[in-house]
Amino acid sequence: MNDPAGNDPNMLLERLAKSRFRASFHLGRYELSYLSEKGMDAVLAHAAEFIKARLAPTLPARDGRQTPLKGNPAFIAQHATGACCRSCLKKWQGYEKGIALGEDERNNILAVLHVWLVAEARRANLEWRDAAAQSELFQEFSSQ
Numbered sequence: 001m002n003d004p005a006g007n008d009p010n011m012l013l014e015r016l017a018k019s020r021f022r023a024s025f026h027l028g029r030y031e032l033s034y035l036s037e038k039g040m041d042a043v044l045a046h047a048a049e050f051i052k053a054r055l056a057p058t059l060p061a062r063d064g065r066q067t068p069l070k071g072n073p074a075f076i077a078q079h080a081t082g083a084c085c086r087s088c089l090k091k092w093q094g095y096e097k098g099i100a101l102g103e104d105e106r107n108n109i110l111a112v113l114h115v116w117l118v119a120e121a122r123r124a125n126l127e128w129r130d131a132a133a134q135s136e137l138f139q140e141f142s143s144q
Contacts, residue, residue, distance in 0.1 A: 009115040016081060016092065025080035027120045031073040036126055040117065047074035047113050048106065051083070055109070056101040060086060077113040077120075 016022040027035065035043055054066045067084040068075045078084045082092025089095045093112070095105060 009112040012081070012093065012112055013116060013119070022080055022082060022092075025076055027073055027076055027117075027124065028070070030070070031076055032121075032124050032126055035073045035117065035121060040114075040121075043073050043117065044110060044114055046072055047077065048110055050074055050078070051101075051106050051109055055083065055086065055089060056106055058098060058100045063087070073117060073120075074113065077116045081109075081112045081116050083109050083113065 050067070054060055060066060064085045064087060067078050069079065070076070075084075082088040086095070086097045089109070090097055093109065095101060095109075101109075
């Protein structure tokens with residue numbers, strides 16, 4: 001698995017927390033409601049599609065402006081984790097611009113978004129529509 005910056009998601013999130021700009025991103029009421037209603041799996045599926053279409057190409061269209069600032073929890077997570085454009089992805093996660101991202105790289109980015117979204121859900125004491133399924137998700141990350 002190619003992880004150029006040598007980051008595990010938690011180490012990267014610790015570095016991002018030191019950035020006033022990145023640390024200022026949190027899920028709002030709408031995004032928390034969306035996450036609660038649709039569930040983590042659906043939001044991560046959206047995020048995977050966004051990463052593949054908007055970040056993974058060698059030269060992404062509208063690079064630097066391709067990730068909205070609201071509307072889907074995945075968008076907020078991308079900004080919070082430095083995965084909103086290829087310049088930020090280079091700075092925070094070490095992925096070079098001008099090189100298409102493969103499946104391993106996309107999965108690394110998705111893992112960071114996942115850990116951030118779980119932390120945000122916990123921070124907000126989110127009540128899940130499908131509480132049983134979400135408790136498995138939290139158990140998976142409780143040891144990290």
